Amino acid sequence: MATDTTTGLGAAPGPLARPWALRRRLARVPVPLALILVVGAFLSVAWDVVTPAFQGPDEAKHFAYIQYFAETGHLPNANGASEATEPSLGSTEEREALTYLDLRPLIGNRTERPAWTAPDLGLWHLLERSMPRGSRANGANANAIAKNPPLYYAVMAIPYRVFIWLPVLKRVFVLRLVNSLFYLATIVLMWLLAGEVFGAVRWKQALATAVVALQSYLSSLGATINADNLLIALTTGFLLCAVRLVRRGPSLGRVLAPSALAVAASLTHGRGLVTLPVLAVALAVAWITHRPAPRETLRLGGAALATVGVGLVAYTLFGKSSSSGGLYGGQVGELNTHTKFKVGQFLSTVWQFYLPKLPGFPTRLGPNFGYRQVFIQGFYGQGIFAPTVFKALQALSAIGLLGFCAAVVVRWRQLRRAWPIVVVMLALLVTTLAFLHYVSYRALLGNDTKQLIVGRYLLPMISLFGLAIAFTVGALPRRLAPLAGGAILAGAVLLSITGITTTLFRFYA
Amino acid sequence: MPESTADNAPRRRLARPAALTAGIILLGALVVLVPYWLGKPKAIASAPTPRALFEHAEFALPAHQRACMSSITITPTSQIAQFGVHEAVGSTSGSPPIDVLLDAPGYHTVAHLPAAQEGQTELRITPPPHAVIGTVCFLNTGTSTARFDGSREPRGTARAVLTLGGKAATGDIALTFLSTHQNTRLARLGEVFDHASNLTDRLIPPWLIWTLAVLGVLVIPIAIVLAFNRALQEDDLAARP
Numbered sequence: 001m002a003t004d005t006t007t008g009l010g011a012a013p014g015p016l017a018r019p020w021a022l023r024r025r026l027a028r029v030p031v032p033l034a035l036i037l038v039v040g041a042f043l044s045v046a047w048d049v050v051t052p053a054f055q056g057p058d059e060a061k062h063f064a065y066i067q068y069f070a071e072t073g074h075l076p077n078a079n080g081a082s083e084a085t086e087p088s089l090g091s092t093e094e095r096e097a098l099t100y101l102d103l104r105p106l107i108g109n110r111t112e113r114p115a116w117t118a119p120d121l122g123l124w125h126l127l128e129r130s131m132p133r134g135s136r137a138n139g140a141n142a143n144a145i146a147k148n149p150p151l152y153y154a155v156m157a158i159p160y161r162v163f164i165w166l167p168v169l170k171r172v173f174v175l176r177l178v179n180s181l182f183y184l185a186t187i188v189l190m191w192l193l194a195g196e197v198f199g200a201v202r203w204k205q206a207l208a209t210a211v212v213a214l215q216s217y218l219s220s221l222g223a224t225i226n227a228d229n230l231l232i233a234l235t236t237g238f239l240l241c242a243v244r245l246v247r248r249g250p251s252l253g254r255v256l257a258p259s260a261l262a263v264a265a266s267l268t269h270g271r272g273l274v275t276l277p278v279l280a281v282a283l284a285v286a287w288i289t290h291r292p293a294p295r296e297t298l299r300l301g302g303a304a305l306a307t308v309g310v311g312l313v314a315y316t317l318f319g320k321s322s323s324s325g326g327l328y329g330g331q332v333g334e335l336n337t338h339t340k341f342k343v344g345q346f347l348s349t350v351w352q353f354y355l356p357k358l359p360g361f362p363t364r365l366g367p368n369f370g371y372r373q374v375f376i377q378g379f380y381g382q383g384i385f386a387p388t389v390f391k392a393l394q395a396l397s398a399i400g401l402l403g404f405c406a407a408v409v410v411r412w413r414q415l416r417r418a419w420p421i422v423v424v425m426l427a428l429l430v431t432t433l434a435f436l437h438y439v440s441y442r443a444l445l446g447n448d449t450k451q452l453i454v455g456r457y458l459l460p461m462i463s464l465f466g467l468a469i470a471f472t473v474g475a476l477p478r479r480l481a482p483l484a485g486g487a488i489l490a491g492a493v494l495l496s497i498t499g500i501t502t503t504l505f506r507f508y509a
Numbered sequence: 510m511p512e513s514t515a516d517n518a519p520r521r522r523l524a525r526p527a528a529l530t531a532g533i534i535l536l537g538a539l540v541v542l543v544p545y546w547l548g549k550p551k552a553i554a555s556a557p558t559p560r561a562l563f564e565h566a567e568f569a570l571p572a573h574q575r576a577c578m579s580s581i582t583i584t585p586t587s588q589i590a591q592f593g594v595h596e597a598v599g600s601t602s603g604s605p606p607i608d609v610l611l612d613a614p615g616y617h618t619v620a621h622l623p624a625a626q627e628g629q630t631e632l633r634i635t636p637p638p639h640a641v642i643g644t645v646c647f648l649n650t651g652t653s654t655a656r657f658d659g660s661r662e663p664r665g666t667a668r669a670v671l672t673l674g675g676k677a678a679t680g681d682i683a684l685t686f687l688s689t690h691q692n693t694r695l696a697r698l699g700e701v702f703d704h705a706s707n708l709t710d711r712l713i714p715p716w717l718i719w720t721l722a723v724l725g726v727l728v729i730p731i732a733i734v735l736a737f738n739r740a741l742q743e744d745d746l747a748a749r750p
Contacts, residue, residue, distance in 0.1 A: 032743075035736035042725045049718055052708045101708070105559040105665045111685070112559035115668070116704035117582050117640040121711070169710035200747060206740035210733055482741055486526035489737055490533035493730050498541060500725075508704040509553065509697055 032206040033191045040187050040213045043496060044180030047223035050504040052114045053172040054094075054103050056224025057456060061145045062153075063172065063225050064090040070157035070164075071137035075150055080142035091139035092131060097168050100124050106507070110383075116508060128167060136164075145227075149315055151267040152227035175225050182229035183222025187213045189236040190463050196243050197421060197467055204474050207485040208466035214492035216499040217381040218459055227269050228456055234265040235460035238275050239428060242282035246420035249290035250283075250300050258282060259304040263311030271457060274431045276308065281427040285420045340445050349444070350437045365444040369453075378455020383506075384499040396491075404468055407475035425464055432461055523745060527738040534730045546695040552688040554587040554636075557645075558667045558681035561660035567595070568657045568682055570649045572605065574674040576657065576682060577646040581669055583611055584640040587686035590620065590632045592647075593658030603627055605651020609634065613643025624651055629658075631687065645684060657682040698722075 029037075054060040068076050071091075090098070098104035101124055102115045115124075159178040163171050187209060194208040212218065222229055241258035248254060262279045265272030283304055287297060345362045352364040354371050376394045385393075408415060415422055440452040473485045558578060570576050590611075594604045603625030609632060611618050616637040622630065649655050660666070661680035671678045694701075702718040713721075 030743075032736040032740040035732040035739070039729050039732045039736075042721070042729055045721060046725055049705055049709065049713055049721070099666075100668045102557070102559075102667045105562075105660075105667050107664070109559050109562045109665065111556065113553055113556035114704075114708055115555075115557075115582060116707050117555065117584055118707065119640045119642050120582055121707045123580075123642060167710055169708065170712045173709050173712055200744075202740040202743040202747070203737065206737055210736060214733070482523075482526040482737075483529050486530035486734075486737060487533055489733050490530045490537065490730075493534050493733050494537040494541060497538075497726065497729065498545070501542070501545065504701060504705065505550075505694060508701045508708075509550070509694065 030191075030202075032202065033188070033209065036191070036206070036210050036213050037184060037187060039210075040184050040219070041180075043213070043219040043500070044177065044183060044223045046500045047220045047503075048173060048176045048180070050500055050507065051220065051224060052103060052106065052507050053101075053169055054098060055107060055507070056176075056221065056226055057228075057454075058145060059224050059226060060090065060094065060098060060104070060107070061143055062227060063175070064094060064139055065143050065145060065148070065153050066156045066160050066175070066225065067091055067094065067136060068139045068141070068143065069150065069153045070160040071139075074141070075153075076139075076143035076146040077141050078144060078146040080140075089140040089142055091137065092135035093128075093168050094139065096127060096131070096135075097124070100127055101169075110506065114507065148227055148269055149267045151264060152230045152269070155230065156225070172225065176223050179225055179229045180222045182233040183219060185233045186218070186222075186236050186462070189233065189240050190466055193236065193240040193243060193463050194467060194470060196240060196247065198470065198474070201474070203482060203485065204470040207473060207489065208463075208470035210489055211469050211492055212462050212466040214489070214496050215380075215459075215462060215465070216384055216495055217379065217455060218462055219496065220381065220384065220499065220503070221456065221459065228459060231265055231269045231272050232460050232462060234261055234268060234272065235275060235428075236463045237261050238265055238278075239425070239463055242278065242424045243421050245282050246285045246289060246424055250286045250292055250296075252300065252303060255283070255286075255300045255304050256307060259307035260311075263308055265460075267311060267315055271432075271435070271460065274428070274435045274460075277431050278424065278427045279304070279308070282424050285423050289420050341442075346438070346441050349441055353437070365441065374453050374455050375458070379458050380455070380495075381499055382455055384503060385495070386502070389495075389498070400469065400472060403475075404472045407472045410475050411471070425467070428461060429464055432458075523738065523741050526741060527734050530734050530737060531730070534734075547693050549691040549693055552586065552691065552697065554584045554686040554688045555582045556685045557581040558669050558684045559660060559665050560593075560658065560683040561662055562665055564660075564662055566659050566661040566680055568659050568671075568673060568678065568680070569597075570647060570655045570657065570673065572649050572652050572654065575610075575646045575648045576674075576678075577644055577672050578669040578682060578684070579644045580642060581611075581645045581684070582640065582642050583613060583616070583637055583645075583686065585636050585638060586688035586690065587636045588633065588689040589687040590634050590645075591629065591685040591687055592632075592683060593629050594622070594626050595656040595658075596627065597654035597656065600653055602653070604655050605649055605653050607655060608648040608650050610646040610648060611643060612646075613637060613641035616641050616643060633689075634686075647682070659683045 054063065056062075065076055068074070068091075089095075100115065101120065102112065106112045106114050115121075156175065156178065159175055160171070163174045166174060190212045191205060191209045194205040198204040198208070218232070238258055238261035241254070241261055245254045245258055258279055262272075262275035265275045283301065292300065342362075345365065348357075348361045349364040349366070351358070351361065352370070357364070372394065376397060377390050380390070380393050436453045436457055443452045469488060470485075473481050473488065475481075476484055558581075568576060590609055594607060596603045596605075604622075604627065606624040607622040607626075609620045609622060611620075611634060618635040620632050620634045622632050647655075647657065659680055659682040665681075666679075667681050669681050671681055699715070702715045702722070706713055706715045706718055
């Protein structure tokens with residue numbers, strides 16, 4: 001079996017593949033990827049241990065959604081859920097765990113600690129054993145994140161049912177480990193994507209993948225119950241397939257793969273909808289660069305449209321049958337209903353998100369919240385690191401951005417030659433940022449005082465982060481580049497270990 | 510031996526990034542991680558009731574009344590009770606004297622807080638010989654009303670149940686127990702891993718956390734250095750004619 005030089009993975013087995021083909025194929029996993037996956041596995045378990053149950057972003061709500069769906073077979077409803085009613089939602093089992101182990105007041109409160117002693121655990125065991133039947137299944141139908149489409153929760157319902165016999169704390173721990181499979185999948189997809197982009201230059205592939213694996217927020221989020229984990233893996237897989245489509249040319253398989261992944265991303269989270277315009281861009285670029293015959297164009301275009309259409313219709317029907325409200329909890333329908341939308345104010349708000357206000361600009365809406373909070377603190381790990389670390393990360397990110405711009409200038413010809421790939425990546429970047437800014441502005445128009453953009457929302461584009469770093473470092477002189485790559489990896493390792501350590505002491509000391 | 514020199518040159522060149530990566534990790538660990546591990550922060554023994562996250566609340570306790578919270582965890586290292594107390598509104602003499610009574614099966618202690626306190630207060634108490642779950646009462650022994658800091662946020666309410674003057678009240682008086690022993694973080698690892706293990710319902714016992722921690726600290730940097738080095742070697746091999 002030949003080895004694909006771009007991916008480093010064995011080529012697809014033929015129809016006569018033997019049952020041991022999988023084992024042989026696993027043995028052909030490139031050593032650098034295998035080592036990075038070992039690191040990813042260690043990080044996942046470490047983050048799972050140092051983060052008490054329900055302390056991930058909205059983890060209690062995600063767990064409640066999975067539990068309600070797995071126990072009742074119905075989708076929850078966003079109506080009736082609010083900050084005030086939140087403590088009374090969820091099943092008896094979840095509510096009591098949050099209360100008796102002091103896990104609810106622990107959420108976001110750095111002065112609080114969970115009930116961590118042996119007598120606390122003993123008290124919890126007594127309570128858990130005395131719970132009546134049905135304590136898992138009696139959660140309220142209302143859930144603030146019920147507007148999320150059901151794919152992630154349907155997938156997670158399987159391990160939930162498999163491990164239903166475990167007490168809730170152990171079940172949460174195991175479900176988090178299942179979530180970390182999405183994180184590990186992201187690492188593998190990143191490896192494949194880097195192979196597709198950088199060809200057979202293995203050190204760039206390893207650098208891009210390792211940087212992603214060591215991104216502290218990604219690895220910590222990967223060890224919590226959160227729909228973003230599946231969204232990140234699907235978006236990375238989507239980008240890989242879209243790049244393959246524009247690079248290798250359209251075929252039925254290469255069109256269906258990104259289409260199916262875009263549908264899956266859209267059925268995982270509302271933010272997954274950004275993959276649909278990117279899919280359209282990828283299809284258009286593939287058509288421009290490879291010019292299939294009109295009949296073939298119709299066939300492939302029809303296949304893509306049918307895939308997207310079937311997926312969205314299926315969800316609409318599913319949503320109606322479970323009375324979960326409109327598509328994405330009515331969010332999609334609302335996108336254009338605000339009459340107060342002012343282009344000037346929107347652009348000014350976006351400008352002031354990144355840069356100081358200029359004379360004559362309209363006052364921005366919402367709090368003074370900008371790129372530092374989202375692209376630095378939020379992206380690298382809100383609450384994980386000390387302010388001094390964030391300052392250093394901000395400075396290093398600025399240097400990296402300047403370096404990236406210089407690399408673009410230096411490698412301009414190469415980029416122009418690879419324009420189909422560049423266009424697809426830019427489409428993902430621009431569509432995601434435009435979507436986030438637009439939705440956030442809409443929320444601010446509706447007198448919501450909260451910013452809707454948080455660093456976590458950038459993680460579906462984590463592959464672009466890894467690729468940008470490898471591209472920038474790769475543009476350095478040949479002798480210097482591996483040294484710079486090594487230095488970046490060293491910093492990422494230190495950040496990872498620091499993040500895990502500080503989180504351990506933040507919760508347990 | 511020109512042949513072996515030629516063979517060794519790329520190996521040495523390839524070893525440089527790996528050595529640099531390992532060196533930066535070691536240096537960073539010495540500069541950042543070791544001081545952190547050797548730091549001696551204030552040690553929290555337990556934090557049964559939280560401070561408010563968004564909306565600070567106050568609980569008024571009239572003279573000769575008591576405020577009690579049940580289901581409070583008190584550990585052998587709970588040597589200091591930390592809470593916020595203020596004088597009555599309009600008063601200028603500071604808070605009235607307060608007695609803090611801690612009770613659990615086989616354990617009883619009283620600590621006296623003198624009058625004229627304002628804000629966050631730390632009071633020495635005698636801890637139990639082993640961790641217990643009991644009751645904490647604040648008895649206002651003065652002649653004016655005392656006000657305690659706390660939280661009424663529904664999402665911030667702990668499992669403790671508060672009564673004021675014998676009547677059930679919503680919310681909690683914020684209370685944290687601190688230890689007087691200021692050990693390094695490194696020295697506290699056993700205790701910290703024990704806490705973490707309890708929150709996994711002992712699915713991951715402390716010995717396994719120790720094993721994972723030691724392995725993780727070694728495996729993560731080594732695997733990354735090896736992965737990068739191996740990738741460079743593969744490129745080097747592929748570039749050879």
